[in-house]
Amino acid sequence: DLWTAKGHLEFRNVEFGYGNGRTILPDFSLDIPAGQTIALVGTTGAGKSTLAKLVSRFYDPTRGAVTLDDVDLRSLHPKDLRRAIVMVTQEAYLFSGTVADNIALGKPDATLDEIKAAARAVGADAFIEALPDGYDTDVNKRGGRVSAGQRQLVSFARAFLANPAVLILDEATASLDMPSERQIQDALQTLLADRTAIIIAHRLSTVAIADRVLVMEHGRIIEDDAPEAL
Ligand code: ATP
Ligand code: MG
Numbered sequence: 001d002l003w004t005a006k007g008h009l010e011f012r013n014v015e016f017g018y019g020n021g022r023t024i025l026p027d028f029s030l031d032i033p034a035g036q037t038i039a040l041v042g043t044t045g046a047g048k049s050t051l052a053k054l055v056s057r058f059y060d061p062t063r064g065a066v067t068l069d070d071v072d073l074r075s076l077h078p079k080d081l082r083r084a085i086v087m088v089t090q091e092a093y094l095f096s097g098t099v100a101d102n103i104a105l106g107k108p109d110a111t112l113d114e115i116k117a118a119a120r121a122v123g124a125d126a127f128i129e130a131l132p133d134g135y136d137t138d139v140n141k142r143g144g145r146v147s148a149g150q151r152q153l154v155s156f157a158r159a160f161l162a163n164p165a166v167l168i169l170d171e172a173t174a175s176l177d178m179p180s181e182r183q184i185q186d187a188l189q190t191l192l193a194d195r196t197a198i199i200i201a202h203r204l205s206t207v208a209i210a211d212r213v214l215v216m217e218h219g220r221i222i223e224d225d226a227p228e229a230l
Pocket of ligand 2: 049
């Protein structure tokens with residue numbers, strides 16, 4: 001009875017504005033085959049995060065549709081939508097509870113072994129094991145404090161465990177305590193395998209691992225190419 005999406009994502013003549021008379025996306029079309037990784041780049045205000053918000057249904061198009069496996073997102077059951085599409089944002093939120101609880105948000109019935117496997121897959125295991133109580137460390141307690149970069153890794157582990165058909169990632173801009181470029185790249189490569197992904201990319205190393213790079217300006221795609229071609 002569970003519907004499993006393949007991950008074919010499509011914007012079909014999407015028009016969108018935030019309801020203040022300004023149109024952000026006049027007529028946006030994009031076809032992303034299942035399994036493809038898209039890096040989205042472009043000037044500030046181009047509409048990159050707006051696209052991400054339409055895919056996660058924070059907003060719906062005013063005209064046209066976003067479809068998953070040819071089904072309009074508006075006709076999907078919210079539960080199916082949440083399972084199929086996961087967004088990882090820059091703020092990489094941790095909720096009160098243990099590190100294990102935070103990773104398991106992606107799959108509430110996960111076993112500790114599955115949680116550890118997800119952490120290992122994205123390279124979050126080393127820092128977690130070094131915490132005072134390992135996976136049982138309360139993230140809000142003294143000694144359980146987790147840096148922005150570590151939060152990012154926990155959110156990657158959460159997404160890996162959730163295993164959605166479509167992953168939307170608004171990449172954090174590099175900050176001082178971020179894991180190394182190499183570590184992020186390795187984590188992303190594991191996280192993106194076998195699923196459709198849209199990454200709002202800030203790092204050149206992320207753009208390099210994408211199958212396809214879209215450059216956006218004023219709500220339109222002005223370039224659509226393989227990373228090598230840019
Ligand atoms: P950045 O690189 O700075 O993150 P972006 O490409 O993600 O930019 P968006 O956040 O999608 O850009 O914004 C596109 C346009 O929509 C901008 O002009 C922005 O001011 C406007 N906008 C974004 N969110 C809202 C909102 N909640 N209400 C009204 N206008 C908004
Ligand atoms: Mg943005």
